[in-house]
Amino acid sequence: MSLEKRTQNSVDIVKLPEQLMMAGAADVRTELKEIISNGSGKLIIDLADTTFMDSSGLAVLVSCLQAARKKDEDVCLVHMGPTVSALFELTRLHTVFQIFDDEQGALSALT
């Protein structure tokens, strides 16, 4: 799997696929952690296309957040749809991540 990625103002911006589930979770985790390791550690994860996520997907995002915070940086989530948002609220991860409606808000928070 190769994720769509670009960099703006030293912030890496990555778009996740439609599904973030147990199948493929390990590949996405590896790729995101490489981006964090090789880059500034500031990461925006774009969930515009992500309509389904399970607890394996949540685990990927939590492990990325930990990797970024080890570099004293942060991960922001953008374009989260209402169903995935419900999953974050159920698991209370909406209190752990910075979540923005759009990329501009996330960029302002990270730079």
Next chain:
Amino acid sequence: MPRLPRNDIVTGDETRLLLDSDPADVAKLQLRLLALSGSAGLDELGAFQLTTAVVEALNNCIKHAYGGETWHPITLQWSLGQGIITIEIRDQGKPMPSPLPETPELPDEDSVSGRGWHIIRQWTDAVSYTRKGNDNVLKLMRRL
């Protein structure tokens, strides 16, 4: 190992789906579960919630019952009656702990695992587990 044939058997308000204990099979099934939930009458959020609970239960079959081995059979039976969707999931792996855990506390926020059962319990109305012969039989129920 040869893969089992995958069949959808639909009879009235019942649908029987056969899959392997392979995360790729669960990923393929996700859209089907969403469609079944929607056609039963759940709204978008309800369909997502029930689908996520079922996916978590299938993930548990793979991880815990079959220890991550991807070639074992799982049967999912979906039925609708008296305003209740019932999903029966059968596997032939290791027995589950009995009684089932009640709604567990969420793990620490920085924990990478431990949220699956919480999702199953919160997004279904009832869950039951029995061991029948060599089969684990987990039933998830959700009111319309």
